[in-house]
Amino acid sequence: MNTLRYVGHDEPLTTEQGQYIKERAVFAARRAFVGRKLFGSAVRKIDSGAQTFGYDTLTEASNASFDFNWPGRQSQDIVNLARTTVAVPNLHKEFEINKLDLASSRMTGTPINTSTAESAAYKVALLEDSTLILGYTASGTTYEVNGLYTSANNTYGGATWGTGTNIPLSINNAKSALLTDNIMPPYNLTCHPDQYVETLVFIANTAVSYAQWIQESLGGGSIYVTPAITAGTAMMTKANPDGMFELVMAEDLTTETETLSIKEGNNLFGRVYVRDLPVVYDTNAICTITGI
Numbered sequence: 001m002n003t004l005r006y007v008g009h010d011e012p013l014t015t016e017q018g019q020y021i022k023e024r025a026v027f028a029a030r031r032a033f034v035g036r037k038l039f040g041s042a043v044r045k046i047d048s049g050a051q052t053f054g055y056d057t058l059t060e061a062s063n064a065s066f067d068f069n070w071p072g073r074q075s076q077d078i079v080n081l082a083r084t085t086v087a088v089p090n091l092h093k094e095f096e097i098n099k100l101d102l103a104s105s106r107m108t109g110t111p112i113n114t115s116t117a118e119s120a121a122y123k124v125a126l127l128e129d130s131t132l133i134l135g136y137t138a139s140g141t142t143y144e145v146n147g148l149y150t151s152a153n154n155t156y157g158g159a160t161w162g163t164g165t166n167i168p169l170s171i172n173n174a175k176s177a178l179l180t181d182n183i184m185p186p187y188n189l190t191c192h193p194d195q196y197v198e199t200l201v202f203i204a205n206t207a208v209s210y211a212q213w214i215q216e217s218l219g220g221g222s223i224y225v226t227p228a229i230t231a232g233t234a235m236m237t238k239a240n241p242d243g244m245f246e247l248v249m250a251e252d253l254t255t256e257t258e259t260l261s262i263k264e265g266n267n268l269f270g271r272v273y274v275r276d277l278p279v280v281y282d283t284n285a286i287c288t289i290t291g292i
Contacts, residue, residue, distance in 0.1 A: 017102070020111050025255050025272055028118035032125035034226040035132030038148065038188055038237055039278075042246040046088075048275075050250050054085040055279055088250050089136065089145060091127045092273035093120035099266040120272045121253065129228035132247070132278045133190065133235070145277050148245065149235050153283035154178060158292045160232075161198040166292070167210045171217060174236040174287045181284035185219025186239040192231045195292055196223070234289040244285040250275040 036043075046053060065071065095116040105112045130136075135147030143150055154177040158170035175187065191199075199211040215223055221239035229235060238244055257270040280286070 017105060017112055021114055021117055021255060021257070021270070024114040024118050025121040026253065029121040029125040029253050029272075032122055032129060032226075034190070034224050035129040035148075035228060035278075036247055036276075037222075037224060038132070038190065038241075039245065039247040040240055040242075042242045042244075044246050044248050044279075046248060046250050048251050050088055052085050052087050053248050053277065053279065054083060055281070057082050057084065057281055086145060086277060086279070088248070088275050088277055089131065090273055090275055091124050091131065092271055093123045093127075094269070094271050095120040096260075097268040097270065099268070102268055117255070117270055117272065120270070121255075124253065124272050124274055126228065128274055128276070129226050132276075133226070133228045134230070135278075146280065147278055148237060148280065148286050149229065149233075149288055151245075151278075151280040151283050152235070152286035152288045154181065154287035155290060156287060157290050161195050161292045164198075164201055164203065164210060167199060168213065168217075170234070170289050170292055171214055171236075174234075174289050175217070177287045178236065178238070178285070183238050183244075183282075183285050186221035187218045188221040188224060188237050188239045189214060189218060189234060190224045190226065190229055190237070191234040192229050193225055193227060194231045195234055196225045199223075232290070232292055234292060236287045236289065238285040241285060244282040245278060245280040248277050248279050252276075 065074070097112060097114070097116060101113045131145060131147060133147045133149050135143045135150045136145040137143045154174075156170060156173045156177060158173070159166040161167050161170070171189070175185075178187065196211070199214060200209050202209050203213060211223065218239070251274060253272065253274045255270060255272050257268055260267050260269050
């Protein structure tokens with residue numbers, strides 16, 4: 001994560017005060033960041049002033065040809081790129097720190113009460129998780145931003161994980177769907193807290209929980225738990241998604257602050273925000289699991 005910028009911008013904060021606000025905001029946000037972990041190293045940094053991001057997708061090529069004679073162009077496909085342009089969203093939450101808290105901090109040297117800033121950063125991180133996983137739709141039908149879950153080309157309709165034997169069936173069928181499309185392990189599994197708790201029971205006649213079995217079966221991937229994914233569903237994704245999907249980052253988690261006017265109370269106004277979005281190039285690298 002990049003360090004936060006603009007902390008202490010245009011207001012009388014000491015270096016220590018600005019640094020403390022930054023540290024507490026980052027700490028709070030890291031409690032929630034799950035969605036970005038699914039992208040691993042597949043992160044593309046774009047200019048902080050970018051308002052849109054355009055990318056091309058290409059449908060799967062036809063099968064390769066086998067010939068003993070040296071070929072010409074007979075196996076070449078017609079390139080048909082589909083251009084998609086997506087606006088880079090601003091995920092933000094505003095907060096205020098009381099003027100007297102600032103004055104007391106300067107007078108005594110004690111840390112500022114940053115609870116409001118921490119809460120704002122945590123809420124932004126939760127919204128980022130929801131955006132990266134589920135995407136965003138204003139109307140409920142058309143998605144302005146497609147998340148990983150809503151982009152998936154593979155899906156498996158499982159059965160409730162309240163019955164433990166359904167858990168390996170769901171996991172193995174999701175892996176089978178990915179393997180059929182030549183998406184090889186390792187995989188990550190993302191699930192709602194309710195479903196994760198159901199995996200903590202022991203497999204019959206063993207001292208091994210379903211969660212342990214899942215972890216070993218992912219081939220080196222991880223289990224991620226977040227309320228951002230809908231209860232009763234899960235998602236399996238390629239754990240090293242380079243070239244398949246990526247996190248496009250205009251500005252990492254950032255805080256900016258300024259002192260309000262006398263009329264507004266002279267409090268310290270602040271904003272925590274992040275500007276990023278998910279981009280999926282290969283929808284076969286994602287499999288949703290429903291009905292669990």
